[in-house]
Every structure is written in structure tokens, then in C-alpha cells.
Amino acid sequence: MIIELGHFALILAFVLALTQASLPLIGAARGNAALMAVARPAAFGQLIFLLLAFAALMYAFVTSDFSVQVVAANSHTAKPMLYKIAGLWGNHEGSLLLWVLILALFGAAVAGVGDNLPATLRARVLSVQAMIATGFLSFMLATSNPFTRLIPAPLDGNGLNPLLQDPGLAFHPPFLYLGYVGFSMAFSFAVAALIEGRVDPAWARWVRPWTLAAWCFLTIGIAMGSWWAYYELGWGGWWFWDPVENASFMPWLIATALLHSAVVTEKRGALSGWTLFLALAAFTFSMLGAFLVRSGVLTSVHAFAVDPTRGALLLAILGVASGAGFALFAWRAPALQPGGLFAPASRESLIVLNNIILTAATATVLLGTLYPLIREAMDGDAVSVGPPYFNLTFTPLMAVAFLILPFGPLTAWKRGDLTAAGQRLMLAAAAAIIFGLATFALVSPRKALAAAGVALGFWLVFGALAEVAERTRAFRAPGAEVWRRLVGLPRGAWGMTLAHLGLGVFTLGAVFETAWKIEAAEALSLGGRIEVGAYSLTLDSVRTGEGPNYIAERGVITVRRGGREVCTARPERRFYPTGKQTTSEVALCNRGLDQIYIVLGERRAGEGGRPAWLVRGYFNPWVQLIFLGPLLMAVGGLVSVTDRRLRIAAGTKAT
Amino acid sequence: MRRGLVVIAAALCMAAASDPSERLPDPAQEAAAREIFQEVRCLVCQNESINDSDAELARDLRRVVREQVAAGRDPSQVKAFLTDRYGEYVLLKPAFSLGNAVLWLGPFLAVLAGLAFLALRVRRRDLSEGLTVDEEARLARLLEDRDA
Numbered sequence: 001m002i003i004e005l006g007h008f009a010l011i012l013a014f015v016l017a018l019t020q021a022s023l024p025l026i027g028a029a030r031g032n033a034a035l036m037a038v039a040r041p042a043a044f045g046q047l048i049f050l051l052l053a054f055a056a057l058m059y060a061f062v063t064s065d066f067s068v069q070v071v072a073a074n075s076h077t078a079k080p081m082l083y084k085i086a087g088l089w090g091n092h093e094g095s096l097l098l099w100v101l102i103l104a105l106f107g108a109a110v111a112g113v114g115d116n117l118p119a120t121l122r123a124r125v126l127s128v129q130a131m132i133a134t135g136f137l138s139f140m141l142a143t144s145n146p147f148t149r150l151i152p153a154p155l156d157g158n159g160l161n162p163l164l165q166d167p168g169l170a171f172h173p174p175f176l177y178l179g180y181v182g183f184s185m186a187f188s189f190a191v192a193a194l195i196e197g198r199v200d201p202a203w204a205r206w207v208r209p210w211t212l213a214a215w216c217f218l219t220i221g222i223a224m225g226s227w228w229a230y231y232e233l234g235w236g237g238w239w240f241w242d243p244v245e246n247a248s249f250m251p252w253l254i255a256t257a258l259l260h261s262a263v264v265t266e267k268r269g270a271l272s273g274w275t276l277f278l279a280l281a282a283f284t285f286s287m288l289g290a291f292l293v294r295s296g297v298l299t300s301v302h303a304f305a306v307d308p309t310r311g312a313l314l315l316a317i318l319g320v321a322s323g324a325g326f327a328l329f330a331w332r333a334p335a336l337q338p339g340g341l342f343a344p345a346s347r348e349s350l351i352v353l354n355n356i357i358l359t360a361a362t363a364t365v366l367l368g369t370l371y372p373l374i375r376e377a378m379d380g381d382a383v384s385v386g387p388p389y390f391n392l393t394f395t396p397l398m399a400v401a402f403l404i405l406p407f408g409p410l411t412a413w414k415r416g417d418l419t420a421a422g423q424r425l426m427l428a429a430a431a432a433i434i435f436g437l438a439t440f441a442l443v444s445p446r447k448a449l450a451a452a453g454v455a456l457g458f459w460l461v462f463g464a465l466a467e468v469a470e471r472t473r474a475f476r477a478p479g480a481e482v483w484r485r486l487v488g489l490p491r492g493a494w495g496m497t498l499a500h501l502g503l504g505v506f507t508l509g510a511v512f513e514t515a516w517k518i519e520a521a522e523a524l525s526l527g528g529r530i531e532v533g534a535y536s537l538t539l540d541s542v543r544t545g546e547g548p549n550y551i552a553e554r555g556v557i558t559v560r561r562g563g564r565e566v567c568t569a570r571p572e573r574r575f576y577p578t579g580k581q582t583t584s585e586v587a588l589c590n591r592g593l594d595q596i597y598i599v600l601g602e603r604r605a606g607e608g609g610r611p612a613w614l615v616r617g618y619f620n621p622w623v624q625l626i627f628l629g630p631l632l633m634a635v636g637g638l639v640s641v642t643d644r645r646l647r648i649a650a651g652t653k654a655t
Numbered sequence: 656m657r658r659g660l661v662v663i664a665a666a667l668c669m670a671a672a673s674d675p676s677e678r679l680p681d682p683a684q685e686a687a688a689r690e691i692f693q694e695v696r697c698l699v700c701q702n703e704s705i706n707d708s709d710a711e712l713a714r715d716l717r718r719v720v721r722e723q724v725a726a727g728r729d730p731s732q733v734k735a736f737l738t739d740r741y742g743e744y745v746l747l748k749p750a751f752s753l754g755n756a757v758l759w760l761g762p763f764l765a766v767l768a769g770l771a772f773l774a775l776r777v778r779r780r781d782l783s784e785g786l787t788v789d790e791e792a793r794l795a796r797l798l799e800d801r802d803a
Contacts, residue, residue: 235707242702349773356769364762371749371758384696385758386704386747393762414798521673604676616673 003068006056007147010097013049013104014137016042020107020130024123028195036123043111043126046133047104054088054101057146061088067153070094070146076159076578078549086170087160092294092310093146095173099290100140102181103133106210110185117206124192125185132184135317143310159578162550168228176221176248180286182214183251186258187283190276191325194332199276204266207279209641211262215255216637222248223630230627234584234599236517236618238626241390243298246369247289250362254282257358260351268413270339270348274355280329284322285362291315297373343415350408350416357401364393402456402507405500406463410470424470428462443516450515457511460504464497495640499633506629509593512622521616525606532617535596536560537569539615542600550574552585555600555613559589566591571600593622672706672717679721688724691733692717694748704747716745 020042027035059065061084066072074091075084088094107129114122140146163169189207193199225248230238239245258278265275292298295311342348368385375383406428410421436455440446469475471493472485518533529538540556557569569587576583589596597618606612672692679685692706697713705713705720716737723733737745749755 237707240702352773356766356773360762360765360769363765367758367761374757375754379754381754382742382744383749383755384744384747385749386694386696386702388694388748389758392748393759397762397766519673522675614674 002056002059003065003147003149006053006060007145009049009052009056010137010141010145010147013046013053013100014134014141016046016049017104017130017133017137020046021127021134025127028120028123028127031120033119036119039123039126039130040111042130043104043107046130047101047108050097050101050104053147054097057094057097058085058088061085061094064157065153066155066157067149067151068146069148069150072150072154072157074160075157076549077156078578079160079165080548082167082170083160083165086164089173089177090160090164093140093144093148095177096136096140096144097146098174098177099181100133100136102177103129103136103184106182106185107133110210114206121192121196121203124195125188128188128191129184132188132321135321139310139313139317143313159549159576162574162576162579162581162583163232166228166232168224169232172221172224172228174221175217175224179214179216179218179221179255180248180251180289182210182217183255183282183286185210185214186255186279187321187325190279191328193276194325194328197332197335199265199272199336201266201269204262204272204275208259208262208266211255211258211279211282212637212641215252215259216634216641218248218252218255219630219634219637222252223627223634226630227627230623231586231588231597232583234586236519236597236620238513238623241368241387243369244293246365247292250365250369251282251285251289253358253362253365254278254285257355257362258282260358261355264348264351265339268340268342268348270342271352272339273333273336276329276333276336278355280322280325284318284325287314287318287321291318292369298369340414342413345411345418346416347408347411347413350404350411353404354401354408357397357404361394361397361401364397365390368393399453399456402460402503405460405503406466409467409496409500425463425466428459428466431462432456432459445516447515450511453511453515454508457504457506457508460507461501464500464504467500468497491643492640495636495638495643498636498639500636502629502632502634502636504629505625505632509622509625509627509629513620513626516621517623518619519616520618521601521614523604523606523612524615525610525612528606528612528615530615530617532596533619534561535566535617535619537596537598537615537617539613542603542613547574549578550576553600553603553613555587555615557587557598557600557615559596559598567596569596569598571598573600573602590624593624595620595623597623677714677717677721679725681725684724685721687730688717688721691720691724691730694734694746695720695737696745696747698741698745 020039023035024039024042027033027038057068057070060068060071061075062081064071064075064077064084066075070091070093071087074094075087079087083090089098107126110117110122110125110129114125117125186207189203189210193203222245225245226238229240230236255278258275258281261271261275261278264271291311291314294314297311340348368389371385372383375381406425407418407421410424411418432455435458436451439454440448440451443451468486468489471489472482474482477485520530520532522528522530524530524539526539526541529536531537536559538558538560540558542553542555545552545554551574553573555569555571555573557571558565559567559569567589569589571587572585574583574585575581584599584601587598587600589598597620599616601614601616603611603613672689679688689706693704695705695716697703697705697708697710697716699712700708700710703713705716719737720733723736728736734746738750743749749758751759
């Protein structure tokens with residue numbers, strides 16, 4: 001019964017979305033306040049009904065109701081509760097329900113706190129948001145209904161892929177979706193602004209917090225996914241340029257460009273057309289990602305819920321939504337008021353440069369991801385585009401962007417002085433070069449390119465600090481004044497500094513780990529030892545044990561450095577009878593910023609017939625920075641969202 | 656029935672290439688082979704290099720590459736040998752060829768297009784700057800208001 005209620009709630013949400021998509025729009029066009037007023041209760045209602053539907057499905061997963069098809073296909077009684085819950089979004093139908101729920105959540109948030117928006121703009125934003133919801137809800141009800149019954153119900157379910165049974169991955173999709181779907185807000189605002197025919201600094205100020213919040217979630221989501229790949233897949237890699245990763249990365253890159261160009265629109269009234277374009281593009285890439293992941297047109301390690309019919313329908317939603325958005329853009333954008341002027345040497349120009357590079361980088365990722373399809377369609381040849389391609393194209397583009405980055409915040413709006421900015425960055429540049437040279441001289445084996453990468457990372461870090469020093473007059477004014485200025489810095493400034501700092505920290509980790517990781521593998525009998533860099537790993541024991549839904553071989557490995565014990569690692573090798581799959585649970589031993597990464601492999605015959613286990617050890621220097629960096633970026637974004645100026649715009653009445 | 660999760664088939668792949676039973680005795684040759692592995696696709700896997708995959712075919716391909724390296728072939732010869740057998744699909748890094756010009760030049764053309772667009776706009780803006788003097792004044796007033 002609860003399942004049917006959930007189904008019914010889903011249908012009601014669809015009907016409300018349809019109402020919200022049409023009436024307020026008509027009302028805004030005719031100046032009819034009564035029709036426009038429909039938007040708000042409809043948005044709340046949609047959220048409530050989708051919450052009910054979500055709760056109903058959650059109930060089915062928690063109670064393992066195998067008369068529901070998705071539950072039977074993706075859950076199992078022996079699964080720990082956390083993964084029963086996470087199983088809800090570990091499949092196509094359930095994740096789509098999460099998707100529309102978040103869509104409604106953002107809609108309701110605008111309905112709730114958007115008091116300061118002009119009535120027509122708010123009605124139109126909510127209307128467009130509901131149009132997107134209508135598209136996805138009809139898609140769900142027609143092809144991917146999570147409430148479909150399975151009669152007769154099987155005794156037990158198929159289970160969730162054991163690789164996905166991991167806390168990191170359990171919460172990865174919700175964050176990712178909060179990001180993806182959050183960009184729908186920017187899209188709706190852009191379409192509404194195009195209908196109104198007006199884009200001004202106030203509009204940019206309204207749209208920025210939503211984009212910023214979505215961007216933070218996406219940053220965290222991507223970082224969590226990367227972290228999961230790092231320790232769950234068991235070979236220490238954290239980014240594979242896999243189509244599914246690329247699908248999440250493209251909206252992130254575009255949204256990053258959007259955040260920057262929206263600042264220009266807000267502060268200087270310039271680039272409004274370009275900001276609109278990016279706002280449309282960010283959500284387009286989100287939808288493109290959903291299509292690529294779910295349609296199965298690309299082979300991927302993460303491929304999930306592959307079904308060509310659904311793919312075609314998702315492509316139709318994508319085509320209609322983005323097509324309409326960009327057509328409207330082509331029609332209305334030329335009539336937009338041209339914004340403020342700026343000199344070639346100004347912060348605006350540097351941000352435009354940042355946008356050009358970020359957009360080109362997105363185009364590169366898109367090209368690399370779709371190229372196998374393009375070639376196949378053109379001449380029938382099958383080709384692969386893998387990490388080596390992206391390392392040769394994407395990485396240099398980013399390096400150029402990173403070189404330019406610290407100049408941005410130190411250059412004035414409208415008409416800046418790049419020489420002056422350069423002088424203020426002298427110290428940062430000198431420090432970065434010294435650190436780069438030191439890396440080259442001290443770290444073996446010597447790698448010039450990697451040392452340059454380390455210098456680039458430090459350049460971002462010191463560049464960000466130099467900007468704070470400049471704003472607070474550190475080293476020039478008395479301590480008390482510096483402190484007063486430091487405390488007085490707006491949160492937006494702190495947010496930017498943290499985000500740029502995070503990028504530098506990430507760069508340092510990524511370069512260092514990639515260039516100087518050490519790997520060793522050996523089949524070890526009990527008491528056997530391998531050397532990984534300066535560390536030695538001794539296999540002390542291997543015991544068999546049982547988990548809730550798996551059987552495990554549990555190794556105990558002592559890690560020593562210079563004869564001194566530094567930690568005890570307990571890697572596991574698990575066998576899940578439900579799916580007949582083997583996974584490995586990596587053991588991580590933290591040493592400052594470094595990590596020793598230990599994998600217990602298969603059992604094989606060793607010397608003299610004694611059993612041996614394949615043990616792999618990696619020394620991953622500075623690897624923690626790879627995950628700390630994005631965290632700093634996300635924190636920076638959140639700090640920035642709470643800036644008073646944005647809060648005024650998003651919350652109370654604007655002045 | 657089994658369409659929920661297309662199983663991550665290559666899941667068991669744990670840096671398979673480092674398996675000691677497969678290694679070449681000469682460390683320099685082994686390192687060279689490992690370099691090549693990273694650019695060779697495991698054909699039956701979802702999207703992995705033979706460096707990472709534990710699939711049977713990846714093992715075979717690693718053996719082929721190691722044999723070639725041990726026989727003194729250089730990386731380009733090894734890759735040519737592989738593409739002759741399996742087609743261009745086997746390489747994770749597409750060749751720098753005319754057919755792939757779009758792929759390799761695309762990113763840089765995108766940057767150039769962006770810069771050209773910027774240059775064009777700046778020039779057009781120069782023209783308009785000369786035309787609307789009062790607009791400039793209005794802008795200055797607005798800026799003053801905001802700064803105040």
C-alpha cells in the first residue's frame with residue numbers, strides 16, 4: 001500500500017509541476033498576479049509529494065520489500081542498513097527519483113527565500129524550473145517508474161554491487177546530484193531573464209549563491225568519487241579520465257567559469273550575455289552527463305543503468321530543454337544592454353581569459369569523451385581516447401590558466417596595472433621558484449617537469465596568500481591595523497582565497513603523487529617482506545573471517561621505517577557470494593601528507609609449497625593534498641555563500 | 656533482467672601489471688614495458704589500460720608487449736605491432752595523424768577562437784567607446800555611487 005501511495009504522490013507531483021510550469025508563466029506575461037501566485041504553493045507541494053514518494057521508496061528499501069522491482073534488483077536482506085538506504089540511489093530509477101527530488105528542493109528554496117525577486121522574474125524562474133521537472137517526471141513515470149511491482153516477489157534480492165558498498169560511495173551520488181541539479185537553478189534564472197529581456201547586476205547577484213552552492217556540492221561529490229576510486233578500486237589511481245568522470249567534470253568546469261563571469265556581471269554589469277550562455281551551458285552539461293552515463297553510448301568503468309530507449313528519451317529531454325534555452329538566447333541576447341567597458345589590462349579581461357581557457361578545457365574534455373563516437377559515425381573506425389590524450393591537452397591548458405590566476409585578484413577592475421600586480425607577486429613568484437628548484441634538487445629521481453608542476457602549485461598557494469597580504473597591508477602597516485583589516489575582510493574574499501588556495505594544494509598533491517609514487521609487489525609467505533621506498537612491509541598473518549554479507553581474508557601487515565614500527569595495516573580481500581565478486585579492502589597508513597597504500601591480493605603457492613599472498617604496496621607522497629584541495633575549494637565556496645552581500649540578495653529585501 | 660547494474664566487470668583489476676610472476680628480469684626493460692602498458696587498452700574491459708586490468712586478455716597483451724620489449728623493439732614498434740593486430744582501438748592515445756587532426760588540434764583551436772572573439776569584441780568596443788561619450792559619463796557616475 002505504501003508503495004502505491006508513493007506512486008500516487010509521484011503522479012501528483014507531476015500534475016503540480018505541470019501546473020507550475022504553465023500558469024505562472026501565463027500570469028507573468030499578462031501581468032496577472034493571481035496566476036503568478038500559483039508558483040509558490042505549487043513548488044512547495046511538488047517538494048512535499050516528492051518527499052513522500054522518496055520516503056515510500058526508502059521504506060521499501062529499508063524493509064527489503066522485494067515485491068518492488070528496483071528493490072529486488074538492487075537490494076538484499078544480508079546487506080548492512082547503510083547500503084540498503086544507499087541502494088535507493090544506486091540504480092537508475094531510484095537515482096532519478098533523487099534527481100527530481102533535488103530539482104523540487106531547489107525550486108521550493110527559491111519559492112521560500114526569493115521574496116526580494118521581482119514578482120514576474122520569480123514566477124518565470126519557478127515556471128522554468130517546473131518545466132524541467134515535468135520533463136524528468138514524465139520520463140520517470142513513462143519508462144523508469146521506481147514503484148513498479150514484481151509479482152511474484154522473489155525470496156531475496158540481487159544485491160548491490162559490492163564495490164558500491166562503501167561509505168564514500170553511499171553519499172557520493174547525493175552530493176553529485178545536488179551539484180548537477182543545482183545548476184538547473186542557473187538555467188531557470190537564465191531562461192527567465194531572457195524572457196524578461198533584462199540582465200543586470202541584480203540578476204547576477206540573485207543567481208550567484210545558487211550556482212555557488214551547487215558548485216560546492218559538485219566539488220565535494222567529485223572529490224568523494226575520486227577518493228572512492230582511490231581506495232576501493234585498489235590500484236591507487238584517483239582519476240582515470242573515464243567518460244563517467246568526464247561527465248561530472250564538464251559541468252564543474254563550466255560552472256567554475258560561470259562563477260567567475262557572474263562576478264563580472266554583478267560588479268561591473270559586463271559580460272551579461274556570456275554569463276547567460278554559461279548558465280545555460282552548465283545545466284546542459286549536467287543533462288548531457290546524465291545521458292552519457294545512463295544511455296550506454298560510451299563504455300565506461302562506471303557504466304550503470306544502461307538502456308538505449310531510456311537514453312533516447314533522455315536525449316530528447318536534453319535536446320528540448322537546452323535547444324529551447326539556447327534558441328531563446330540566440331533570439332533575445334543580442335538585444336541585451338551592453339555592459340560596462342573595460343581596458344585590455346583589467347580584472348575583467350583576466351576573468352575573460354580564465355573563461356576562455358576553462359571553456360576550451362571543457363571543449364577538450366567533451367571532444368576526448370565523444371571522439372570515439374564521432375570517428376565511428378564518420379568512418380566506422382573504432383578508436384580509444386584515454387588518459388594520455390587528456391594529459392597532453394587538458395593539463396597544459398590548465399597550467400596556463402594557473403600561471404595567470406594569481407594576477408586576477410591583484411588587478412583592479414576596469415583599468416588595471418599588470419606591472420603593479422606583477423610587483424606585488426614578486427615575493428610569491430620567488431618563493432614558488434625556490435620551492436620548485438628545491439624539489440628538483442632534493443627529490444629523487446630528478447624530474448624537471450614535475451618540479452615545474454610543484455612550483456606552479458606553490459605559485460597558486462603563495463599567490464592566494466599574497467592577495468590576502470595585499471588587502472590587509474601585511475608587512476607594511478602596524479600589526480593592529482593588519483588585524484583589523486583581516487577581520488574586516490568580506491567572506492566573499494575569504495571564499496575566493498580559500499578556493500584558490502585549494503586549487504594550489506590540489507596541484508601540489510596531484511603533481512607530487514603522480515611523479516614520485518613508488519610501487520612494489522611480491523608474493524609473500526607469512527613473515528615475508530617487501531620494500532616500498534623507505535618503508536618495509538612484513539606480512540605477519542592472514543586469517544579468514546566473515547562479514548555481514550561476505551567472507552574475508554584479513555591480513556596483518558607491519559609497516560616499518562628504518563627498523564622502527566610505524567603502523568599496522570589490515571588489508572582485506574573479500575568475497576561476496578551474492579554476486580560472486582571479489583573485492584579488496586585497501587589498508588592505508590598515513591604518514592603526514594603521504595600515505596602507504598597496501599593491498600592484499602590473491603593466494604598462490606609460494607616457496608616450498610607454503611601458501612603465499614600477493615601483496616602490493618604503494619608509497620603515495622603528498623596524496624592527502626589531492627583530496628584536501630577540493631575540500632578547501634568547497635569550504636571556500638560555502639564561506640562565500642554566507643557572505644552578507646549575497647545573503648541580502650538571496651534572503652531579505654534588497655535595498 | 657540484469658540491466659540494473661552493468662557489473663563493473665573489470666572490478667578485480669588491481670594494478671595487475673605489477674604481478675611479480677609476469678615481470679621481466681631486466682628492470683630497465685620492465686620499466687619500458689610498463690610505460691607502454693599505460694597506453695594500451697584492455698580490449699575486453701570497460702575502459703582500462705592493460706596496466707590496470709586483471710582480465711585474461713590484458714595478461715596476454717602484457718606478455719606480448721614484454722616479449723617485444725625483451726626482443727629489443729622500441730615503443731613505437733611495439734605499438735605498431737599491436738595496431739596491426741587489433742586496430743587503432745587498442746591504443747589509449749590516438750595517433751597524431753591527419754584523420755585525428757580534429758582531436759589533437761581541437762583544444763588549441765578552441766583557445767584561439769576564444770582569443771579571436773575577445774580581440775574582435777575589444778576592437779568593436781573601441782569604436783563604440785568613441786561614439787558614446789555621455790554613456791561613459793553615466794558609467795563613471797554609477798561607479799562613483801557604488802564606490803561611495
